[in-house]
Amino acid sequence: MQILAHFGDGGPGPWILFLPLVWALAIGGGITLLRRTAWRGRRGPARPTVADDSPIKVLGHRFASGEIDEDEYWRRLSVLDEEFGRHGGKGAR
Numbered sequence: 423m424q425i426l427a428h429f430g431d432g433g434p435g436p437w438i439l440f441l442p443l444v445w446a447l448a449i450g451g452g453i454t455l456l457r458r459t460a461w462r463g464r465r466g467p468a469r470p471t472v473a474d475d476s477p478i479k480v481l482g483h484r485f486a487s488g489e490i491d492e493d494e495y496w497r498r499l500s501v502l503d504e505e506f507g508r509h510g511g512k513g514a515r
Contacts, residue, residue: 477502
């Protein structure tokens with residue numbers, strides 16, 4: 423151990439930065455791994471989603487393509503929202 427502590431006769435030398443570099447890479451890698459996996463779902467409240475084949479989604483596509491106007495969209499959406507809800511289940515509230 424004494425040989426490693428005295429690089430030549432001038433002190434530890436540049437290799438002394440190796441251990442802090444290893445720790446910095448390990449901590450940075452751990453944080454990166456947590457951000458990409460475990461912490462990903464905790465960014466805030468989830469928006470209600472609608473299934474791709476639900477009538478609400480089809481209605482939205484028809485409105486976006488111009489098949490129906492805004493008044494008809496809102497009328498039909500209120501009826502569908504009572505029947506299917508925003509979470510996709512029948513009668514879901």
